Amino acid sequence: MATRAIEVEDPKTGELTEAVYEHPLVIRLCHWVNAVALFVLVGSGLQIFRAFPSFGSKIPENDLIDWPKALALGGWLGGALQWHLTFMWIYIATGALYVGYQIFSGNYRQILFGPRDLSGVWPMVRHYFFFGPKPPSKEAYNPLQKHAYTSAIALGVLSVLTGLAIWKPVQFSWLAWLMGGFHLARLWHFLIMWAMLAFVFGHLVMVVLHGWNNFVSMLTGWKKDPEYPSS
Amino acid sequence: MPSRIDARRFRSISRRELLKLTPVLALGAFAVPKLRERLLKAGLGFSDWASAKLFRPGHLAPTFADSDLTPFDKFPINGYDVEDPEVDLDKWTLTVSGAVQKPGEYSLAQIKTLSGLTQNTRHVCVEGWDVIGRFEGVRLSDFLKMIGADPNARFIAVECADDYYESLDMATALHPQTLLCYGMYGQPLTRKHGAPLRLTIPTKIGYKQAKYLTDLKVSHVLEKAGYWEDQGYSQFYGL
Numbered sequence: 001m002a003t004r005a006i007e008v009e010d011p012k013t014g015e016l017t018e019a020v021y022e023h024p025l026v027i028r029l030c031h032w033v034n035a036v037a038l039f040v041l042v043g044s045g046l047q048i049f050r051a052f053p054s055f056g057s058k059i060p061e062n063d064l065i066d067w068p069k070a071l072a073l074g075g076w077l078g079g080a081l082q083w084h085l086t087f088m089w090i091y092i093a094t095g096a097l098y099v100g101y102q103i104f105s106g107n108y109r110q111i112l113f114g115p116r117d118l119s120g121v122w123p124m125v126r127h128y129f130f131f132g133p134k135p136p137s138k139e140a141y142n143p144l145q146k147h148a149y150t151s152a153i154a155l156g157v158l159s160v161l162t163g164l165a166i167w168k169p170v171q172f173s174w175l176a177w178l179m180g181g182f183h184l185a186r187l188w189h190f191l192i193m194w195a196m197l198a199f200v201f202g203h204l205v206m207v208v209l210h211g212w213n214n215f216v217s218m219l220t221g222w223k224k225d226p227e228y229p230s231s
Numbered sequence: 232m233p234s235r236i237d238a239r240r241f242r243s244i245s246r247r248e249l250l251k252l253t254p255v256l257a258l259g260a261f262a263v264p265k266l267r268e269r270l271l272k273a274g275l276g277f278s279d280w281a282s283a284k285l286f287r288p289g290h291l292a293p294t295f296a297d298s299d300l301t302p303f304d305k306f307p308i309n310g311y312d313v314e315d316p317e318v319d320l321d322k323w324t325l326t327v328s329g330a331v332q333k334p335g336e337y338s339l340a341q342i343k344t345l346s347g348l349t350q351n352t353r354h355v356c357v358e359g360w361d362v363i364g365r366f367e368g369v370r371l372s373d374f375l376k377m378i379g380a381d382p383n384a385r386f387i388a389v390e391c392a393d394d395y396y397e398s399l400d401m402a403t404a405l406h407p408q409t410l411l412c413y414g415m416y417g418q419p420l421t422r423k424h425g426a427p428l429r430l431t432i433p434t435k436i437g438y439k440q441a442k443y444l445t446d447l448k449v450s451h452v453l454e455k456a457g458y459w460e461d462q463g464y465s466q467f468y469g470l
Contacts, residue, residue, distance in 0.1 A: 007235045019241065025251050032255045040261075052359035059305040061360075077358065078463040079271075085465065086274020169355065170292040170434050170470040171285045177293075182353065182361055219252065220245040 008224065019224045022140060022217045024107060030098035031218060037091040038200070040083055042193060043073030047080030055187045088163065095156050110140050113150035117143040137228035145206075152199045155192055162189035279467040286469050288402055292433035295351040301362035303416045308423045309356065309437065311458060315422045316393040316443050323427050329388075329448040332379025339427050342411060345369040345377060350408060352433035354440070355470055357459075366431040367414030372405045380449045388450060389430065392443035397457040399432070399439065400467065408433045411444075436468040 004021040023031070046067050053063045074080025102108035120143035126132030128144065135142070141149070165176040165185035179185040207215055217223035236244075260266045308314055324336035347369055355361045371387070387399040403409060412431040413420055420426040425442025432440050438459045456466045 005234075006241075008241045009235055009237045011237050011239065016235070025248070028252060029254065032252065033258065036255070036258050048359065052356075054360075057301075057305060058307045058356070058360035058362065078459070081357070081465065082271040082275050082463060085278040086271050089274065089277060168282075168285060168470060169353070171287065171290065173293050182355065186359060216245075220248040222241075222245055222248065 017225050019222050020140075020226050021221050022110075022223045022226075023221045024101070024105060025221065026101045026105075027098060027107065028218055028221060030094040030101070034091060034094040034098065037087045037094065038196065040073060040087040041091055042197065043071075044080040044083035044087070045190075045193060047072035047074040048077060048084060049190065051077040055183070055190070088160075091156075092160055095160070099153065111146055111149040113143070113146040117146050119143075121147070139228055140226070148199060148202060152196070152203075155196045155199065159189065159192045159196060162192055165189075275463075275465055279465055282465075282467040282469045283400065283402075286402060286434070288406060292352055292408055292470070295353070295363045297351065297365070299363050300351060300365055300416075306354075306362050306364055306415070306424075307356070307360070310393065310423075310442070311395055312393050316391075318392045318422070318426060318443055318445075320427050323445075325428060325444060326446045327378050327448075328446070329450045330381035330384040331449050334378070337378070339413060342369060342374060342428070343413065345373045348410070350410070350431075350433070352408065352431070354433075354437055356437040357464065357468070365416045366410060366412045367417070368410035368412035368431060370407060371409045371411050371430070372407065374411055375404065375449070378449075381451075384449045384451055386450050386453045388448045388453070388455065389441050389444050390446035390448075391441050392445050395441055395443075395458050396455055397430070397439055397441040398453055398455065398460075398466075399430075399435075403432060403434060403469065406432075406434055434470055436465075436470060438464065439468060 006019050007016045008019050009016055047069075050067050050069070050072060052058070052061075053065055053067060054061055055064070056062050072080070074083045102111075120135065123132065123135040124142050124144040127134050161175060162179060162185050164172055165179050166182065166189055169176040169182040169185070176182045176185050179188055213224045213226075261270060324338050325342065326336055328334050347367060349365065349367045351363060351365050353361055353363050375387075385401050387401070387404045388396070389398070390396045399409075408431075410431040412425075412429050413427060415421070415424055420429060425444075428444045429442040430440045430444070439457070455461070457464075460466045
């Protein structure tokens, strides 16, 4: 993998620190814009959900939950739809650009979970959850991280497809049909949102655990003192 | 770039890379109330434009077997104001105006001389619920022929006995499943469901399917999009 690596020299001590260019600009831009869009879509989506907080019939209507208005965006159904129908384009555009750039640049190898990552899953699970020894880092991302990022991208694609099935159940009737009809597509769209939020939660926990240098790499692209050999 | 640089140089490179992210701050425009309103309106407008592009005149909405029907008593009644605007059914006529050759009053009997049809289609509410209903009526496209509507006109605007108002793009008006509906489940339309005449449009969201029709106008320019559209809902909202 052609990750750019350099050595940074401290002018006083002459100490050398390694730094790698991990995240190209397009990826960083898409990451942050998409993160904002996701946040807006979840907030407005929950406001839309408040209009009919059920997946059953309208008559009789059995509400699942009275989702607090403070945790929703848009003020009312019409306002929330405006946010949702605006930011879905931003979400789709940055998502598509992100995936396209990953493929085009070959950068995807860094995060795509593949068959050769399977053997590394258990040692990593043991390390994260059962106090096992830390497996040696061979690449930028360990098998569990790759699994998480690959899943998040899959969830992103599914969120768009289920959304499309709800928004256009006639023009994309085949899509709605694949999901078991309009009615169920709405449920999948909702569940995929929670799966995505679970990813975001795990992602944020790991960002905190991995420290400052790791966080900065998504801002500047450069990761100082990486945990893995750069060549 | 050389493979070894000093820390100061690295900091300046890092700063430059960070500054390249400033376009992200453009999203902050959504935090400014005045800009937000315009941006969201533009977003909604873009969605409507895309919806109109995605609409295929020949593509039919799914139809369903009688066994899939939502029972009539479980078909929700949504009115924006009153559920029964007390239309005098005996004296009722549909007032036709605008870009038509034969404007004037049309009785239900006249409308029913067009060939009728029945369809089991899904009714989707903007709130998120959906039901499958059985609708009887005549094609709006046939009625437009009957009144001699200008084929180059772009919009159909309707007004209702409860002061509700709505509009349709011509492509949707001409869709074979777009009905002037006078019956549901084999019975004449009940008052709460919009007697004596309502729109049934399986390719549109529920609020576009106005009830208790009193006026129909064919036009080249849209004067009023619709009641809910004026509150901020999508104008096209095709399914």
